[in-house]
Amino acid sequence: MVINEIPLTATNQQFSITLSGTVWQMRIIWRDVAGWMLDMLNASGAPVITGIPLQSGQDLLAQYAWLKPGGRLIVIADDEQLLDASGLGKTAKLYWITD
Template structure:
């Protein structure tokens, strides 16, 4: 198993990322209720939209039928399963990709 942290800042952002040799785009945006992630293909078409960034669960587990081949977990430096605040991403909240070793 490989765990890789995605370096984030507490800003709305869109970036390219390669996971298991497949290119994706990730968009992370703050809405009044919290942080949300859109996973897109390399052309910018949504694969999954509006994933709330919460701790305590694999964020893409419910999309197993897509056979993504990875998990996305949000880890917090604080105790408990709290959602990150507006200024926490990259500081006390860490988005990580978990892949199985080949």
């Protein structure tokens, strides 16, 4: 098992990243009512998955297995209450896990 942290900050952000050989653009946005949301776009910037809530302890891509992502995307938070506007990247971290 290989675990890689995807470094984040507690700000809205968009960046490119290669996960298991596929180039993705990730867009992470804070929404006051819903919390942190993740959009995954292809290398050209076209949306593939939008509106994934960043919730701790579960594979964020489990329901998108048909994409064959090649790993799991998991948020680990010290405490679910700390996954607030200021906790991303500090008390809540995003990991890419491959077997």
